[in-house]
Amino acid sequence: MSAHEHHAGALPPEPEKATLEGRNKILGFWLFLGAETVLFGTLFSAYLAFRNSVLDGPKPEELFQLPMTFIMTVVLLVSSLTSVFAVQAMHRHKTGQMLGWMAVTIALGAVFLGLEIYEFNEYAHEGHRFTTSAFSSAFYTLVGFHGGHVAFGILWIGLVILQILKKGLTVVTAPKVYVSAIYWHFIDVVWVFIFTVVYLMGKV
């Protein structure tokens, strides 16, 4: 592990953009996020189309608990901020700090995921299962897909941490940190629309 915070002079100020490969990786990732936006858009449009098709299952306003959603929102928002701090620590070449913030980020992500699993479990007990109605299918597909992204992000950032521990912060590993942070922010931005469109508008 490279804890040489003071003589990391060889590393450029923004190591993630120091090589063409790094810059291309970031650009390619942004185009992927454009496609992800469309993917989530299809799930949102399906949800909006089916949100009143509840058959005999529970309605959104009977199901959703605002305090729970609020806690999940705050947890994910804070994790997005800690992810910013990780990238800022990287720009200062403080590898230890960066790894610490990344670890906090995935810990908060795990809390979010745990709350979501608990929430889905509660819903299932209340008779809101995947096959209950068009609403329930669209709900679980959209929110579950977001949860899947959180789970993937935890795995990804965890693996990046392991790689940094092994190889240190270099112009090769820095783009991975940066791109995984962008991904994490994207997940948070998608959640902003999920809590607004699914949970809050379901309660209005």
Next chain:
Amino acid sequence: MTENHSASQPQTQRHRVEGPQKHIVVFVLSMVLTIIAFAAVAAGKVNKLFVIFLLLGMAIVQAFAQMAFWMHMKDRGHFFPIIGIVGGVFVVIMLVALALLWTWW
């Protein structure tokens, strides 16, 4: 900190390390908007259409702030990322409009 910031400065000048202040401002803004959104719904008995537009407006403001600062989209060299995301959002708007029009009107 770098005070004069002319274009002819070398790389190292432009790449001064940014402080956390802006990001904390975005965080506080996001928190405030989130709290207002939840409070508006929890309060209930307000004009339904007004609340929906308020919620959507605040979500969009929050998303913009986070994308601009946390995802660094306001920084230079983000032309193609903006094209990618704007293109994606354009398709999303069409999909949502289409789904709503087909289903409910």
